[in-house]
Amino acid sequence: MADDDPEPFVVGQTALVVPVPEAESAVRVWRNRFDPVARAGVPAHVTVVFPFLPASRVDAGTCAVLDDMFGRHRSFDVRFEECGRFPGVLYLAPTPDAPFRRLTEAVVDRYPEAPPYGGKYEPHPHLTVAQGQDDTVLDEIETGLRPGLPFAARVPTVDLVVYSGTDWQHRASFSLR
Template sequence: MTVDASASFVSGQTALVVPVPAAEPVVRGWRDRYDPAARAGVPAHVTVLFPFLPAPLVDADTRAALAEIFGSHPAFDVRFEDCGRFPGVLFLAPDPDTPFRRLTEAVVARWPEAPPYGGKYEPHPHLTVAQSEDDAVLDEAEADLRTGLPFSARVSKVDLVTYTGTDWQHLESFALR
């Protein structure tokens, strides 16, 4: 869920993520070694919004609003066929990425106080695979990943997860229509 190599999750943080189980066979080994979110229990995913609201603010009304927002967006198919990079980060690029952007925009329109990545980065839909300052590690991971590409996935839900101080736990899933 992070765009940089920081593993400094804060207890009570929440996030909205789209799980991508179809990616697990391709990315799991690299994520387990080089993605702090994977080591903290988050499956392969594309982030819709991180951080979202602090956990104490995610009440029944918030969950109902999330269900309404996500329920107004259609489920969609996505394909992963290319790798991309941010500084120190290797990711898989979803195609199309517009539906992910629309989900993020809809949540931020409702909760402008929760900008993507705290306003530090422009949102760019991606599935993080590895974070490392060592380009040789990212090069090796990318070469390996390419042997498992392309693959497709159906996106039909968004998960709300929270960080407990030791790991990320699933709170609720919201269906797309």
């Protein structure tokens, strides 16, 4: 959910994320040490859109639109079998990733003013485990993760989270059908 900026979050920033509680036993120790998003209160997740709209623009009408939009998508099962990398980032790759891509596309179609990662990166579904580390550290983390793989997860919801200035707080959940 974050990038390489030293202060990546802004008060009132929002994100749409798919929580993956099934990942916690495999990734919690690593995320708590090496992912600032975890330390700021966000559970293991796959990002749908970050940043989304500013919190000041997310009202009951926006939530109703999101509820209807996500309710048109089926819940789905996913597996996390292998790790992947971006520069300085270690993540778990979801299989299949197409359902996550469809959720992102639906949000962007309805809210083109909120492109994923501000349009800076092409969206690529992933569950971040560590970021801002060199390859040696990422290699060690990956070795430590392997015994916890693979695992399966069910995706029944998308959550809206808001940054308070100190942590990310859950604001709403939207059920997939």
